[in-house]
Amino acid sequence: MKVESVRGMRDILPEEAPRWQKLEQEIRAAFALYGYGEIRVPLVERAELFSRGVGEETEVVEKQMYVFPDRKGLPLALRPEATASVVRAYIEHGLHATGDLAKLYYLGPMFRYEKPQLGRQRQFHQYGVEAIGSLDPALDAEVMDVAAYLMEKLGLDRKRLTLRLNTIGCRKDREPYREALRRHFLPQQADLCPDCRRRLEENPLRILDCKQPQCQSAIAAAPKSLDHVCEACREHFTQVQEFVQALGIRYTLDPTLVRGLDYYTRTVFELCAEDLGAQDALLGGGRYDDLVELLGGPPAPAVGFAGGMERLVLVLSGQGAPPGAAEPALEVYLVPIGSDAKREGAKLLASLRRHGISADTDYMGRSLRKTMQIAGRSARYAAILGPDELARGEIKLKDLASGEEKAIGLAQFTADPHTFIG
Numbered sequence: 001m002k003v004e005s006v007r008g009m010r011d012i013l014p015e016e017a018p019r020w021q022k023l024e025q026e027i028r029a030a031f032a033l034y035g036y037g038e039i040r041v042p043l044v045e046r047a048e049l050f051s052r053g054v055g056e057e058t059e060v061v062e063k064q065m066y067v068f069p070d071r072k073g074l075p076l077a078l079r080p081e082a083t084a085s086v087v088r089a090y091i092e093h094g095l096h097a098t099g100d101l102a103k104l105y106y107l108g109p110m111f112r113y114e115k116p117q118l119g120r121q122r123q124f125h126q127y128g129v130e131a132i133g134s135l136d137p138a139l140d141a142e143v144m145d146v147a148a149y150l151m152e153k154l155g156l157d158r159k160r161l162t163l164r165l166n167t168i169g170c171r172k173d174r175e176p177y178r179e180a181l182r183r184h185f186l187p188q189q190a191d192l193c194p195d196c197r198r199r200l201e202e203n204p205l206r207i208l209d210c211k212q213p214q215c216q217s218a219i220a221a222a223p224k225s226l227d228h229v230c231e232a233c234r235e236h237f238t239q240v241q242e243f244v245q246a247l248g249i250r251y252t253l254d255p256t257l258v259r260g261l262d263y264y265t266r267t268v269f270e271l272c273a274e275d276l277g278a279q280d281a282l283l284g285g286g287r288y289d290d291l292v293e294l295l296g297g298p299p300a301p302a303v304g305f306a307g308g309m310e311r312l313v314l315v316l317s318g319q320g321a322p323p324g325a326a327e328p329a330l331e332v333y334l335v336p337i338g339s340d341a342k343r344e345g346a347k348l349l350a351s352l353r354r355h356g357i358s359a360d361t362d363y364m365g366r367s368l369r370k371t372m373q374i375a376g377r378s379a380r381y382a383a384i385l386g387p388d389e390l391a392r393g394e395i396k397l398k399d400l401a402s403g404e405e406k407a408i409g410l411a412q413f414t415a416d417p418h419t420f421i422g
């Protein structure tokens with residue numbers, strides 16, 4: 001019986017991998033430019049990290065998390081996101097001890113049991129940053145700027161991107177705002193979708209996230225968080241916007257933006273791309289000023305964001321960006337003719353690779369014609385080694401783009417291949 005991959009979890013094949021590698025390089029370079037250092041956290045954590053950190057009542061924890069007991073019955077989870085893990089590591093390793101701001105970035109797979117569709121998978125990859133230890137509104141703007149810079153570097157069309165921005169206030173502001181939302185939605189509850197009727201009781205903030213058409217008119221008229229936040233949060237948000245404007249980042253204020261994870265406080269934002277449709281964000285983030293304390297650390301306000309790699313790949317291919325595999329993958333394809341040449345060729349291949357020149361040969365017993373075709377597809381040069389060449393102690397190097405050929409002394413080529421390969 002054939003064993004297939006798990007629904008929503010896909011392979012990235014060698015022809016796609018160069019594009020992913022290039023993206024990863026650009027992401028790492030952008031994050032490093034803004035002073036972030038990489039952190040690699042485990043794929044598996046104690047399940048309670050997310051139920052406490054992300055929130056018991058969030059969709060991510062309630063419906064989407066992969067939870068399983070280990071052999072001793074300890075409840076574990078495949079990480080659905082990385083912010084809680086990074087905060088756990090920050091506390092566990094005392095990264096706050098320096099008294100400095102911790103600027104950390106990550107790249108890697110996350111797991112959510114969602115309905116798979118274009119740009120939404122059960123194993124997906126996030127890139128993200130977390131800046132832990134400061135409440136400075138300039139830092140919120142800097143986090144948005146690193147995202148904006150990355151999109152620019154990747155050549156994304158600014159006009160097709162929208163940065164949505166909002167503040168949801170601090171913890172103290174939350175209950176009065178929830179109350180205001182309850183008062184607003186209660187008289188219209190019969191018109192809301194079943195999920196939202198339930199949310200009305202549990203967490204009316206989540207109603208603002210609902211995409212069901214029947215809920216939209218009630219959402220549009222809902223009280224705005226900005227009108228329910230305290231003076232300090234309002235002032236913070238004013239300053240965030242001043243810095244964002246100073247950096248020339250275009251944004252729209254979106255009073256319905258609340259984000260789906262419970263740890264957020266104050267600033268929240270999402271970058272949406274036209275190509276993904278209205279439902280899905282290219283990236284999202286915000287402040288989480290209480291999370292470090294909630295998970296047992298010292299008071300340490302923080303801000304960050306994460307984006308989905310799959311969505312970035314989608315948007316970039318929608319814009320007709322060239323696929324990553326346009327260049328031949330190899331420098332040299334060795335074409336030996338006969339068994340003596342094959343043995344000599346094996347030595348030559350090993351030597352080329354030790355000189356840092358990528359090289360390969362045929363292991364499928366193909367004909368000369370077929371081997372040359374493969375060389376033409378996969379390499380810049382064919383190195384042909386037949387009985388005549390071998391007898392003369394030479395190799396024939398063919399430039400596969402121009403067709404130009406030259407004979408080179410085998411010893412010379414082996415000793416210093418860089419002289420012949422431009």
Ligand code: HAM
Binds near residue numbers: 120128304
């Ligand atoms: P999030 O909005 O849940 O936030 O996810 C961030 C991004 O991950 C989304 O905007 C989307 O691009 C991508 N994403 C999420 N789920 C999927 C999926 N099933 N398939 C493909 N892509 C997906 C967070 O995870 C927060 N930890 C972000 C953050 C960091 N906030 C502060 N710091």
